[in-house]
Amino acid sequence: MKKFLAVILALVMALSLAACVQVTTQEQGADTEPKDEAPAATDPADWPVLKLDIAPAADMHAQEDVQKAVNEYLVSINAGIQVEFVCIEFSQRGTVLTNMLTDSSNPIDLYTSRWYSNVPSLVKNDQCISLEAYRETYPELFTMFPEQVYKALQVNGEQYALPVADAFGGFMVYVMRKDIAEEIGVADLADTKITEEQLDEMLAKAEEAHPEMSWVNDNNQPKLEKVDNLGDDNALGVLMNYGVGEKEIVNYYETEEWADYIERCKRWADSGYYIDDPVNSFVIPGDAVNNGMMGGYFNEVYSMDYCHALMRNLNPNLEMVVFQLSDSYCSNSNVGAGWLISSISKHPDEAMKLLNLLYTDATLATFMGVGIEGQQYTVDENGCAWYAEGVDASNSGWHCGAPWFYPNQTLMPPFNTDYVDYYNDIVKFWSNTDKTFSDGMGFIFDSSKVNDQYMACASIVGQYRKNLLFGQVDVEETNKKFIDELKENGIDEVIAEMNAQYAEFLANK
Amino acid sequence: MARRNHLPEMKTQSTTARRLKKYAWLYVLALPGFIYLIINNYFPMVGLTLAFKNYSFAKGIFKSPWCGVSNFTFLFGSKWAKLMFRNTVLYNIVFIILGTVFAIFVAILLGEVRSLRLKQTYQTLILIPHLISMVLVGYLVYAVLTPTTGFLNKSIIEPLGGTAVNWYTEPKYWPFILTIVHLWKSFGFQSIIYYATIIGFDKTYYEAAVVDGASVWQQITKLTLPLLRPTVIILLIMSLGRMFASDFGLFYQVPMDNGALYDVTTTIDTYVYRALMQDHDVGRSLAAGFLQSILGFVFVLTTNAIIRKIEPDSSLF
Numbered sequence: 001m002k003k004f005l006a007v008i009l010a011l012v013m014a015l016s017l018a019a020c021v022q023v024t025t026q027e028q029g030a031d032t033e034p035k036d037e038a039p040a041a042t043d044p045a046d047w048p049v050l051k052l053d054i055a056p057a058a059d060m061h062a063q064e065d066v067q068k069a070v071n072e073y074l075v076s077i078n079a080g081i082q083v084e085f086v087c088i089e090f091s092q093r094g095t096v097l098t099n100m101l102t103d104s105s106n107p108i109d110l111y112t113s114r115w116y117s118n119v120p121s122l123v124k125n126d127q128c129i130s131l132e133a134y135r136e137t138y139p140e141l142f143t144m145f146p147e148q149v150y151k152a153l154q155v156n157g158e159q160y161a162l163p164v165a166d167a168f169g170g171f172m173v174y175v176m177r178k179d180i181a182e183e184i185g186v187a188d189l190a191d192t193k194i195t196e197e198q199l200d201e202m203l204a205k206a207e208e209a210h211p212e213m214s215w216v217n218d219n220n221q222p223k224l225e226k227v228d229n230l231g232d233d234n235a236l237g238v239l240m241n242y243g244v245g246e247k248e249i250v251n252y253y254e255t256e257e258w259a260d261y262i263e264r265c266k267r268w269a270d271s272g273y274y275i276d277d278p279v280n281s282f283v284i285p286g287d288a289v290n291n292g293m294m295g296g297y298f299n300e301v302y303s304m305d306y307c308h309a310l311m312r313n314l315n316p317n318l319e320m321v322v323f324q325l326s327d328s329y330c331s332n333s334n335v336g337a338g339w340l341i342s343s344i345s346k347h348p349d350e351a352m353k354l355l356n357l358l359y360t361d362a363t364l365a366t367f368m369g370v371g372i373e374g375q376q377y378t379v380d381e382n383g384c385a386w387y388a389e390g391v392d393a394s395n396s397g398w399h400c401g402a403p404w405f406y407p408n409q410t411l412m413p414p415f416n417t418d419y420v421d422y423y424n425d426i427v428k429f430w431s432n433t434d435k436t437f438s439d440g441m442g443f444i445f446d447s448s449k450v451n452d453q454y455m456a457c458a459s460i461v462g463q464y465r466k467n468l469l470f471g472q473v474d475v476e477e478t479n480k481k482f483i484d485e486l487k488e489n490g491i492d493e494v495i496a497e498m499n500a501q502y503a504e505f506l507a508n509k
Numbered sequence: 510m511a512r513r514n515h516l517p518e519m520k521t522q523s524t525t526a527r528r529l530k531k532y533a534w535l536y537v538l539a540l541p542g543f544i545y546l547i548i549n550n551y552f553p554m555v556g557l558t559l560a561f562k563n564y565s566f567a568k569g570i571f572k573s574p575w576c577g578v579s580n581f582t583f584l585f586g587s588k589w590a591k592l593m594f595r596n597t598v599l600y601n602i603v604f605i606i607l608g609t610v611f612a613i614f615v616a617i618l619l620g621e622v623r624s625l626r627l628k629q630t631y632q633t634l635i636l637i638p639h640l641i642s643m644v645l646v647g648y649l650v651y652a653v654l655t656p657t658t659g660f661l662n663k664s665i666i667e668p669l670g671g672t673a674v675n676w677y678t679e680p681k682y683w684p685f686i687l688t689i690v691h692l693w694k695s696f697g698f699q700s701i702i703y704y705a706t707i708i709g710f711d712k713t714y715y716e717a718a719v720v721d722g723a724s725v726w727q728q729i730t731k732l733t734l735p736l737l738r739p740t741v742i743i744l745l746i747m748s749l750g751r752m753f754a755s756d757f758g759l760f761y762q763v764p765m766d767n768g769a770l771y772d773v774t775t776t777i778d779t780y781v782y783r784a785l786m787q788d789h790d791v792g793r794s795l796a797a798g799f800l801q802s803i804l805g806f807v808f809v810l811t812t813n814a815i816i817r818k819i820e821p822d823s824s825l826f
Contacts, residue, residue: 094786094789098789098791101566102566102791104569116789117788117789118788121788121789121790124788124790125564125565125566125788125789125790125791126565126566126567126568127566127567127789276655276656276657276658277655277656277657277677279677279678279765279767279768279769280651280655280677280765280767343566343567344566344567451583452582452583452586452587453587455583455587455784455785456583456586456587456588456589458783458784459589459771459775459780459783459784460588462766462768462771462783463768463769463771463772464768464769465768466768467678467767467768467769472675472678472769473678473769485588488588489587489588490587
């Protein structure tokens with residue numbers, strides 16, 4: 001019996017190993033295919049299938065239907081490519097995407113840096129290819145957005161990612177329930193630009209009238225701090241004054257502006273404006289207003305009309321008023337994410353072709369954004385899309401609320417809003433002269449020369465910044481400690497390197 | 510002389526051959542396991558070379574360029590180096606000592622329970638925390654410690670006339686909180702291991718002790734604890750192998766990654782995660798893991814060597 005068992009087990013193991021070898025051989029065979037395989041095949045079954053990063057949602061039961069519809073559409077336009085959707089759960093994105101960008105036998109072809117990484121890191125790790133070779137073939141893709149926006153996704157002058165269509169700028173507003181604004185006598189200021197003092201006065205009155213409510217959810221926003229953080233949430237080195245006319249990067253945490261801002265935040269915290277335990281809690285402000293937990297909140301928008309439409313969408317049963325807090329500025333933090341081609345894609349040319357379609361083909365963009373007409377959405381007589389009858393976010397089976405995940409949402413019909421010009425106004429905003437670009441727009445810091453100092457300082461920012469912004473600690477004592485520790489751990493070297501690179505950036509502008 | 514020197518060798522070869530022949534089928538039986546071990550535990554070690562390379566996702570493991578020890582430098586030279594090594598090692602020492610004492614204590618108590626049903630109930634109950642995800646544990650702790658609505662402030666401290674504590678901004682409490690959470694979560698599993706050892710002890714020892722008039726306390730101190738010593742030592746050596754690693758969930762999820770607590774919650778694992786979360790630098794994260802493994806390996810070898818000198822029968826190898 002023992003001998004028999006041993007032989008059986010050995011046989012099983014041998015067969016398993018043989019199977020592994022077989023799979024590996026097949027995969028290696030695929031690896032040797034020419035990278036520039038042309039879509040010459042007339043039979044769609046022979047077209048290369050590209051793996052495409054798609055937005056996750058709680059319920060994705062319609063994924064196969066949408067994929068099938070997209071592939072049928074690609075056949076109808078003789079695209080020469082087919083797609084396979086890759087839906088990665090938000091919490092698994094780091095791990096899964098890293099694996100798919102490593103595994104040459106099962107690579108992802110097209111993906112976005114959103115919720116994953118930033119372009120300089122992706123370039124440093126060789127996780128994407130340069131798109132420069134496609135500039136002549138697809139010139140529209142390199143000119144449809146403002147020039148500064150493209151620069152924010154370049155490394156050493158080469159375009160590695162294409163921007164996700166968005167407003168790329170905006171201004172801060174404070175929105176408040178209209179009944180409360182009327183109650184405290186500030187409704188007449190609605191739709192006007194107010195000062196910091198007026199805002200503080202307004203918040204004090206609101207808190208006095210409704211101490212059970214909160215008024216500040218997230219003040220961790222560069223435009224409230226009036227800086228261009230150069231796309232770095234740690235704000236290790238910023239341009240003051242929204243980056244406008246600024247030629248030098250400074251250690252923000254040493255500035256008077258930072259000290260004043262956290263003093264103000266502390267006053268807000270001591271006055272009870274914040275939500276409970278703001279450091280550890282996360283609330284969706286629209287929901288918090290709807291359920292009476294908050295009476296108002298900060299937001300960044302690109303136009304007042306858009307803001308009102310957004311409020312109607314987020315707070316359908318409440319009337320809201322909007323107070324403008326700043327002018328329109330565009331900085332690196334407004335270029336949220338880019339779309340890239342994986343460095344291990346076996347079909348980079350076809351991936352670029354698909355990217356071009358995603359940026360320019362309205363039908364494809366609509367499929368990606370809101371799914372299938374009649375199944376997930378319907379379009380009204382004004383051209384606005386709404387959930388189909390009996391369908392809502394919980395059962396649509398597709399991530400209809402995330403059109404901003406895809407390359408060009410502006411090709412879609414406005415979704416779940418009656419603001420007909422929702423996307424038209426975004427496109428107009430690109431050429432709008434009312435906004436001001438930061439001088440640092442397009443500057444990308446390469447931290448490799450001071451990487452150890454940068455990492456140490458970033459962790460120190462993590463230790464102090466949020467608690468100071470939410471007024472949870474003694475401001476004077478903690479801020480002094482914060483500044484001292486940054487100094488001891490090399491912030492000056494980081495800033496010096498940033499300035500050296502920034503001077504070069506300005507010289508080449 | 511030369512002939513005499515060859516004799517033991519020939520004898521050894523002959524013994525080995527005889528043993529191989531005698532147990533040939535058992536070796537064949539073990540072969541799949543050996544192959545599995547080699548494929549899953551030894552082959553991946555090739556990847557350790559990445560700790561010394563600038564990993565390129567496009568070029569892969571073997572074609573990526575070498576970079577010396579530059580992947581290791583981010584672990585040293587900043588304020589975090591001292592903090593993370595200190596925290597990792599000290600927490601592990603506390604966890605090992607208290608965890609062992611607590612687990613043995615519970616295992617002995619379990620051994621004294623006579624009712625089979627109660628015994629099974631207790632075993633199940635103490636094992637439950639071990640099965641709960643650390644993310645969930647983080648939220649349970651949050652429910653207890655939330656400054657404004659938490660159980661501790663609202664139901665204990667304030668009713669007793671005390672002032673509510675903002676637990677998540679006070680680092681001084683967290684070495685205790687983390688230790689309590691760790692013990693609560695891990696003691697059940699460890700206790701079961703010790704309990705399994707205890708029930709394997711020869712009952713005649715205890716019967717003889719009872720005949721000689723030994724009290725329960727004497728049975729525990731003179732019989733159970735000495736008999737448990739080899740198991741304790743083996744588990745201790747195995748724990749030391751992870752002396753420079755930490756439970757990421759415990760130090761990241763439970764304190765909610767709150768910056769105000771970094772001085773007492775930063776371990777090697779949490780620092781590496783925070784430092785590399787943005788740029789997914791495989792080489793650096795592997796360098797940290799490599800360093801942890803090497804230091805743990807040295808610890809195991811050293812401890813085992815010491816134990817082999819003091820008590821050879823209890824050493825692991």
